[in-house]
Amino acid sequence: MDARQLEYFLAVVDHGGINRAAQALFLAQPSLSQAIRTLERDLGTDLFHRVGRRVVLTPAGTALIEPARHVVRGLATARASVASTTGLESGRVDVAATPSQSVEPLGSMIARFTARHPGLAIAIRAATTAASVVELVRTGVVEVGLLASSTPVVAAGVRVETVGMQRFVLVTPPDGRFPAGRPVRREQLAGQRLIVGPHGSGMRALVEEFRAAGVALTVVVESEQREAILPLVLRGVGVAVLAASWAELARRAGAVVLELEPAAHLHLALVSRADASPAAAAFRAAALTAPTP
Numbered sequence: 001m002d003a004r005q006l007e008y009f010l011a012v013v014d015h016g017g018i019n020r021a022a023q024a025l026f027l028a029q030p031s032l033s034q035a036i037r038t039l040e041r042d043l044g045t046d047l048f049h050r051v052g053r054r055v056v057l058t059p060a061g062t063a064l065i066e067p068a069r070h071v072v073r074g075l076a077t078a079r080a081s082v083a084s085t086t087g088l089e090s091g092r093v094d095v096a097a098t099p100s101q102s103v104e105p106l107g108s109m110i111a112r113f114t115a116r117h118p119g120l121a122i123a124i125r126a127a128t129t130a131a132s133v134v135e136l137v138r139t140g141v142v143e144v145g146l147l148a149s150s151t152p153v154v155a156a157g158v159r160v161e162t163v164g165m166q167r168f169v170l171v172t173p174p175d176g177r178f179p180a181g182r183p184v185r186r187e188q189l190a191g192q193r194l195i196v197g198p199h200g201s202g203m204r205a206l207v208e209e210f211r212a213a214g215v216a217l218t219v220v221v222e223s224e225q226r227e228a229i230l231p232l233v234l235r236g237v238g239v240a241v242l243a244a245s246w247a248e249l250a251r252r253a254g255a256v257v258l259e260l261e262p263a264a265h266l267h268l269a270l271v272s273r274a275d276a277s278p279a280a281a282a283f284r285a286a287a288l289t290a291p292t293p
Helices: 001-013 019-023 029-043 059-086 099-103 106-114 130-138 201-213 226-234 246-254 276-288
Strands: 048-051 054-057 091-097 120-126 144-149 161-174 194-195 219-223 240-243 256-261 265-272
Touching: 001 019, 001 059, 019 029, 029 054, 029 091, 054 059, 054 120, 054 226, 091 099, 091 130, 091 201, 099 106, 099 120, 099 144, 099 240, 099 246, 106 130, 106 276, 120 201, 120 276, 130 144, 130 265, 144 201, 144 276, 161 201, 161 226, 194 240, 201 240, 226 240, 226 246, 240 246, 246 256, 265 276
Parallel strands: 091 120, 091 144, 194 219
Antiparallel strands: 048 054, 144 265, 161 240, 161 256, 161 265
């Protein structure tokens, strides 16, 4: 077994099949298939069930994912550590973030980081919930994660550092029923049609909290794609409770952004690995430099 074989194995897992993995790796499909079979032979067990043109992980394949990521990430960190002795002039940091926080504060964090280290690149991986960000960091898919949660973040196996709070706002069409400049009480939302995120997201948790308090709301659209919500609001489909990271963009697009009363907030946290590469450590330092608005 060697690290390249494990990289190939993880590519098949991450891309959902040998053909897509081969394309991503710029390899011929037969060469990748042979590498996987060689790895299986070395381990003495099948890692995938072959179902027609599809591959499905076996229990052994599932068990290999996390240790394989540790090996591949460890080797990448070792190379980066050696390279860093001459300065952080090249390399990449893999960062996972929940959708709204990818708008802000991640944008400001990346701006500070790239200003300090112009030779380093960032790869952003989408994660729909705080739990998925933690899992991506814990298993070594990424080295750093930015997440938001309705409660203070506690997670085992990763380093968790609070970076601030982010309030929720109500975003409505320009011709909506709520006047600009006045806070909206939760009971005033009774009868409104809402565009919401998926279960597990902070915005959805707040909407469910409103419902539990007796506010009669109608969920008209549920979208995993946060970028779809603002256009739907502007088209008059409904209103949305969004993180304040969207407020500036919403105002520029012509929507009305209103404060909620009582105020509701998300807890923002940066999660990282203890064995982070020098580049990831540099990103963490830049991210924690200034308080998040």
